[in-house]
Amino acid sequence: MLDTSRVKAISLDLDDTLWPIWPTIERAEHVLHDWLTEHAPMAAALFSNPGALREIRNHVAEHRPELKHDLSAVRRESIRLALYRAGEDPLLAEPAFDAFFTARQQVELFEDARPALERLARRFPLVSLSNGNADLARVGLDGFFRAAVSAREFGVGKPDPRIFHAAAGAVDTPAEAVLHVGDDATLDVVGALNAGMQAVWVNRGDHLWPHEQHPHATVRTLTELCELLD
Template structure:
């Protein structure tokens, strides 16, 4: 069970905790294809083939292991490679990525999230902690957060304890005073526990818990967590 007396700050995962990520990614992929169809049609035809798109991404990932946490850079390099292979202008990669990234941040928050963020931010400093490249300012939830820390920005991602400790520092507290909240059993919950934090598993899909070590609390929604913290 949670020890509410210890909590002085909350770190929050983003993708699949505050919104479903794959609908946003799929919309962004389509926005990118639509833009390429107008500006680089041969590349659009190549990118429309799932096998080719996967091969290009894997090739870029293999060439640039140092960028494994920088999803934006990897995406841009993959677009550039597709343009080059198609005989079209590789300098279109940056504006093409801008189209993708704008759509990637057009997320649909889970219904309980806006009110829950308002509740949580009114009681604790909140720090966004994500392995993804979502931009909380573009999404419109930036005012709720004291800080935002991503693997892309920090250079390592969850479950590395360094990014959890950095998030605690950003909140102005010690790790044991942090409650981390996220949907991923390993990257969020187990990793936070290993750092001495309390951890809440947001299990919107009603899945069975897959590990021996347990979260301090499991909830189906952020609203349920707010109810726990209000007691």
């Protein structure tokens, strides 16, 4: 059971907790494809082939393992490799990625997200904790958060306990006094539990719990989370 008296700070996952990620990525990939069609049509054709694109991403993952926690770098290097293989200018990778990245920040929040952030931020220091590459300032939510911790900058991703401890340290709170909130059963909940935190699972899709360890609470919306903490 969730012990609300212990909660002195909250760490929050971003993708699929505050907004649905796949519609965002799909829109951004359409923007990237349109940009390539205009500026590097041969690379655009290569990116339209799912098999070729998968091979490119696998190649980057195999040959640049140091980038595995930096989704922006993986995306940029995949674009660069596609440009090279298509006989286009690899220097176009930077503006092509910028087009993608700008669109990737244009998220559509879940209806409950902003009201919940307003309520939570009035009571607790909030820190974002993400394996993704969302930019809170560009998304327009940075005002709710005291700090942001990402796998890209930290070099280690969830569920590694070290990144949870880094999030706790970013708001000057012991891990046992931090409540982590996220949608991923393994990355968020089990990771937080193994780091000594309490954890709330945001289960918007009515999924079955897959692990022996259990969250301290499960909610369908962030509104329910706020009500639990009231």
